[in-house]
Amino acid sequence: MSNHREKLRINDLHAFYGESHILHGIDMTVMQGELVTLLGRNGSGRSTTLRAIMNMVGRRTGSIVINGNETIDMASHRIAHLGLGYCPEERGIFSSLNVEENLMLPPAVRSDGMSVEEIYEIFPNLYERRYSQGTRLSGGEQQMLAMARILRTGANILLLDEITEGLAPVIVKKLAEVLLMLKERGLTILLVEQNFRFAAPIADRHYVMEHGHIVEEVLADELEAKAEMLNTYLGV
Amino acid sequence: MATFLGINLFGLFGQLLVGLINGSFYALLSLGLAIIFGLLKIINFAQGAMYMLGAFAAWLALQYLGINYWAALIVVPLAVGAIGILMERYLLRPIANEDHLYSLLLTFGVALILQGLFTHMFGSSGMPYNIPEELKGGSRLPFMYLPNYRAWIIIASLVVCVSTWYMIEKTKLGAYLRAGTENPQLMQAFGINVPLIVTLTFGFGVGLAGFAGVMAAPVYSVSPEMGSNMLIVVFAIVVIGGMGSIGGAILTGLGMGVVEGLTKYFYPEASTTIIFLVMVIVLLTKPAGLFGKEA
Numbered sequence: 001m002s003n004h005r006e007k008l009r010i011n012d013l014h015a016f017y018g019e020s021h022i023l024h025g026i027d028m029t030v031m032q033g034e035l036v037t038l039l040g041r042n043g044s045g046r047s048t049t050l051r052a053i054m055n056m057v058g059r060r061t062g063s064i065v066i067n068g069n070e071t072i073d074m075a076s077h078r079i080a081h082l083g084l085g086y087c088p089e090e091r092g093i094f095s096s097l098n099v100e101e102n103l104m105l106p107p108a109v110r111s112d113g114m115s116v117e118e119i120y121e122i123f124p125n126l127y128e129r130r131y132s133q134g135t136r137l138s139g140g141e142q143q144m145l146a147m148a149r150i151l152r153t154g155a156n157i158l159l160l161d162e163i164t165e166g167l168a169p170v171i172v173k174k175l176a177e178v179l180l181m182l183k184e185r186g187l188t189i190l191l192v193e194q195n196f197r198f199a200a201p202i203a204d205r206h207y208v209m210e211h212g213h214i215v216e217e218v219l220a221d222e223l224e225a226k227a228e229m230l231n232t233y234l235g236v
Numbered sequence: 237m238a239t240f241l242g243i244n245l246f247g248l249f250g251q252l253l254v255g256l257i258n259g260s261f262y263a264l265l266s267l268g269l270a271i272i273f274g275l276l277k278i279i280n281f282a283q284g285a286m287y288m289l290g291a292f293a294a295w296l297a298l299q300y301l302g303i304n305y306w307a308a309l310i311v312v313p314l315a316v317g318a319i320g321i322l323m324e325r326y327l328l329r330p331i332a333n334e335d336h337l338y339s340l341l342l343t344f345g346v347a348l349i350l351q352g353l354f355t356h357m358f359g360s361s362g363m364p365y366n367i368p369e370e371l372k373g374g375s376r377l378p379f380m381y382l383p384n385y386r387a388w389i390i391i392a393s394l395v396v397c398v399s400t401w402y403m404i405e406k407t408k409l410g411a412y413l414r415a416g417t418e419n420p421q422l423m424q425a426f427g428i429n430v431p432l433i434v435t436l437t438f439g440f441g442v443g444l445a446g447f448a449g450v451m452a453a454p455v456y457s458v459s460p461e462m463g464s465n466m467l468i469v470v471f472a473i474v475v476i477g478g479m480g481s482i483g484g485a486i487l488t489g490l491g492m493g494v495v496e497g498l499t500k501y502f503y504p505e506a507s508t509t510i511i512f513l514v515m516v517i518v519l520l521t522k523p524a525g526l527f528g529k530e531a
Binding site for chain 1: 408411412414415417418419421422424425426427428429430
C-alpha cells in the first residue's frame with residue numbers, strides 16, 4: 001500500500017505512437033496538493049507524458065499508480081473516474097456544443113466538484129457567453145472554459161497542458177490566480193508549461209524533460225542556483 | 237377535371253404525395269446513415285439490407301408469430317438494431333483502426349450476403365403485406381384522394397425524424413454524440429465510455445432502417461432487392477445533403493422525394509435520374525453538400 005498522500009507515481013513509463021518510441025522510461029511522483037511542472041523544449045515528451053497518463057497514446061508500458069490504483073492496463077474512460085481532469089494543449093472546446101453544453105459535458109468523477117454558480121463567479125465571461133458556440137469564444141475564454149469544465153467534475157488531480165500558450169498577459173495572470181486558489185483547496189496539479197515566468201512563482205517542483213527522459217528535478221527554492229542549467233535545457 | 241394553367245391538379249398532387257412518401261423513406265434512411273457516419277466515419281452499405289430486413293421481419297412476424305403491424309413497428313426496429321449492435325461489436329470493431337475502406341467493404345459484403353440469403357429463402361418476387369385494418373380507407377381532399385396509410389407514413393416518419401433531430405441537437409445524450417463525433421479521444425479522457433456510445437449509435441442508426449422497413453412493407457412489396465434499389469438513391473441524397481448534418485439529411489430526403497415526384501409529373505422520363513442530376517450539380521458547386529460543413 002502506497003502512501004495515500006502520493007497522488008501520482010510513475011515508474012519506467014515508455015510510450016509509443018505506432019513505431020515511434022516517444023517516452024523512454026519516465027519516473028516521477030506528485031504528492032497531494034503539489035503543483036509540479038514539466039519543463040522542456042517542444043518535442044521533449046511533456047505533452048506525451050500527460051497523454052500517456054490518460055492512456056491516449058498508441059501504447060504504453062511501465063507503471064502509473066493514481067491514488068494507489070495501478071492504471072497501466074486501464075481503459076481511458078475509467079482513468080478519469082479516479083479523479084483526473086485533463087486539459088489538452090489544443091483546449092478541446094467542442095464547436096458543435098455551446099459554452100454551457102461544453103461546461104456540462106464531462107461527467108462528474110467525484111462528488112465535490114465546483115457548482116456551476118461558483119464557476120460562473122470565477123469566470124464571469126463564460127456566464128455572459130453561455131449560449132455562444134464554444135469555438136466562437138476568444139482564446140482566453142476558451143482556455144477558461146477548458147479549465148472550468150474539469151473543475152465542475154470534481155477532479156482533484158489536474159493535468160494541464162500549456163494553458164497559457166498564446167494568451168494575453170492579463171489572462172495569464174488570471175489563470176495564475178486560479179491555479180493558486182486550486183492549490184489552496186488541496187488540488188494536485190501537473191502542469192506542462194513553456195512560460196517559465198508563469199510557472200516559477202506558483203510551482204513547488206519542476207521536472208525538466210529532454211528527448212523523452214526526465215533529465216533534472218528542480219525544487220522551487222533551487223531555481224536561482226540552477227538557473228544556468230535550466231537555461232541550457234530550455235534554451236531561453 | 238380540375239386544371240390550373242393547363243396543369244392537371246389531380247395528377248400533380250398525386251405525384252407530390254408519392255414524392256412525399258418516397259421522401260419520408262429517404263429521410264429515415266439517410267438520417268440513419270448520417271448518424272452512423274458522424275460518429276463511426278463508416279459509410280454503412282448495409283443500411284439498405286437492414287431496411288429490407290425490417291420489412292421481411294415484419295412479414296415473417298405476421299406470418300409465423302401472429303405479431304401484427306403495430307407490435308412489429310416497435311419490436312422489429314429493436315431486433316434490427318440488436319443485429320446492428322452485434323455487427324458493430326463483432327465485425328466492425330475489430331477493424332475499426334484500419335482504413336475506413338475496410339469497414340465500407342465489410343458492410344457492402346454483409347448487404348450482399350443478407351440479400352442473397354433472402355433471395356435464396358423467399359425468391360425475388362416479393363411478398364404482399366396488408367395495410368393494417370385501422371389505416372384502411374382514406375379521405376377526399378380538394379385535389380386528391382389521400383389514403384390513410386400514406387398520410388400515416390408521412391406523419392410517423394416526420395415524428396421519428398424530428399424526435400431524433402431533437403435528441404441529437406438538444407439533449408445531453410445528443411451532446412455526448414456530437415462531442416464524440418468531434419473528438420472521441422478527449423471524450424474518453426473525460427471518462428465517457430465512447431466505444432459503448434459507438435455501438436449504441438450504430439444500433440440506433442440501423443434500427444431506423446428497420447423502422448423504415450416496417451413502414452414500407454404495406455406500400456412496396458417485401459422483396460430482397462427493395463433495399464439495394466433504395467440505397468443507391470439514398471446515397472445520392474446523402475451526398476446532396478452533406479454528410480455532416482442531421483437536419484440536412486432529413487430535409488434533403490424529403491425535398492428530393494418531392495423533386496422526384498414533381499419530375500414524374502412534368503417530365504416522367506427523367507424521374508429516375510433527376511436525383512443524380514441534382515447530385516452532380518451539387519458536387520460541382522458545393523462539394524461538401526447543401527448542409528455539410530466545408531472541410
